[in-house]
Amino acid sequence: MQNKENNAVNSVTLTKDKLEILAPIADYFKVLSEVSRLQILRCLRHGSKNVSEIMAEAGLGQANVSKHLKILLQAGLVRREQRGVSVYYEINDPLIFDLCDLVCNSLSDRLVAQTQQLAQLTKLRL
Numbered sequence: 001m002q003n004k005e006n007n008a009v010n011s012v013t014l015t016k017d018k019l020e021i022l023a024p025i026a027d028y029f030k031v032l033s034e035v036s037r038l039q040i041l042r043c044l045r046h047g048s049k050n051v052s053e054i055m056a057e058a059g060l061g062q063a064n065v066s067k068h069l070k071i072l073l074q075a076g077l078v079r080r081e082q083r084g085v086s087v088y089y090e091i092n093d094p095l096i097f098d099l100c101d102l103v104c105n106s107l108s109d110r111l112v113a114q115t116q117q118l119a120q121l122t123k124l125r126l
Contacts, residue, residue: 031075036060037068038100044078045097048090 014022031037039058043049049057055065069089072078079092091097 028075031071031077032099034068034071036064037072040065040068040072041077041091041096041100044089044091048081048088050086050088054089 036058039060040054043054043057051062051065051069054060054069055062058065060068069078069080073080073089076092077096078089081088081090
């Protein structure tokens with residue numbers, strides 16, 4: 001019995017190697033934790049755009065857009081292409097939208113459940 005308990009504890013304990021593997025995953029999610037970056041990704045969902053087009057669609061300033069595009073570029077979420085004198089940005093990995101859709105659907109489900117719970121509580125008050 002003692003051996004089984006030790007195995008269970010060991011399987012749950014994260015080694016330093018495993019923690020180091022998780023760091024890039026945490027960094028990836030940190031990139032997605034900024035509203036402006038999510039706005040920029042949304043702007044690029046249906047095709048490439050230059051900074052001016054992203055600014056107009058997202059309602060963000062040039063310095064802000066440039067800063068966040070740099071972060072998205074470094075994280076590998078977007079890529080850039082020089083076209084004449086303009087630089088266009090596009091999504092590098094379209095799976096990012098599957099991830100966003102999963103999160104949005106989960107949040108939506110949670111809000112529906114909370115709304116139903118609130119409706120039940122309101123009935124109890126009356």
